[in-house]
Amino acid sequence: MRFQRPSKSDFAAIVVYWLFAIPVVMSAYVYESGWARAWVGMGYTLVLDTAAVLCLVFLILPNALSGKHWRGAVVALLVFLLASSVLYREGYGVIFGKPTTWTLIGLVAGILRHAVSYGLLGIFLTVKRYFEMQKRLVLIQKAQAESELRNLRAQLDPHFLFNNLNVLRGLIQQDPAAANEYLDRFASLYRFLIRHKDEDFVSLAEELQLVDEYLYLLRHRFGCAYEFRRELPVNIDMSRLLVVPGTLQLLLENAIKHNAGNEENPLIVLINISETVLTVWHARRPKLTAVESLGTGLANLRERYRLLFSRDIEVVDTAESFSVSVPLLRQAQRWSAA
Structure with a gap:
């Protein structure tokens, strides 16, 4: 499986996303646990969500869509969902002082709940890359048409x-x-x-x-x-x-x-x-x-x-x-x- 290196514009998009998301998330954390724990929780959320999205958008999704490594991508996705659920539940349990209990229903609920946490950033980056690919495709087609005309003239x-x-x-x-x-x-x-x-x-x-x-x-x-x-x-x-x-x-x-x-x-x-x-x-x-x-x-x-x-x-x-x-x-x- 290959990891597609994010571009500078991808990192810029992540920064812009967090500039808007941090005030919303922080307000909820402050209301529930106070400023001290809110800052720690915010840092943990920022790092974990960003890492999760980078893994999904630039590793798992491209390999799943390529068709060549789709089986490995499916296995990686399942491992990713399980690992992210554990990291979120245990991490927030320690940061906000809320002990966690592990059940199958709780694990599934945790996977779904935390998927929403990084889902918006993932959708934002995926849509951005889609439109970039469409723009690049149009430019390539235009360059190919111009090149073909020049090649025909040269012939x-x-x-x-x-x-x-x-x-x-x-x-x-x-x-x-x-x-x-x-x-x-x-x-x-x-x-x-x-x-x-x-x-x-x-x-x-x-x-x-x-x-x-x-x-x-x-x-x-x-x-x-x-x-x-x-x-x-x-x-x-x-x-x-x-x-x-x-x-x-x-x-x-x-x-x-x-x-x-x-x-x-x-x-x-x-x-x-x-x-x-x-x-x-x-x-x-x-x-x-x-x-x-x-x-x-x-x-x-x-x-x-x-x-x-x-x-x-x-x-x-x-x-x-x-x-x-x-x-x-x-x-x-x-x-x-x-």
């Missing part, structure tokens, strides 16, 4: 097609065998883009296969003007690491679009992969003629990682170099990220 980008068809035409005249290989790689790249255009994630292994096809096209177009190097981790299953589709293609495309390279002094583009981060780095070598760019590709990539991974990409832009680092997500973490 039909006339400049991209024109440049590669020019290379293909030259190869057909000079080397038909190489032209056939070039056409196969070109088709493979487009098949990948079409196959994954509706997906949020692809494995890093698939993404690297796409890059192999893309780099093959770039080498035929630019020769040795750009040198692509990889630093890959040892003994890591790339098929278990996830990225947003087309991440590497976009980052490499940006590097070539904005930076000049030549065969005497090629621009080195480094692809570095660790267990948690994928980084594309290159020296800054601006082209003599500035390339007009609105930065929509990188901005879209940043937004998709923020929504899908709940993490930000890191851009380091200096006078000497430029790098973009994106988080890698393990498949086991995929559902918990949402």
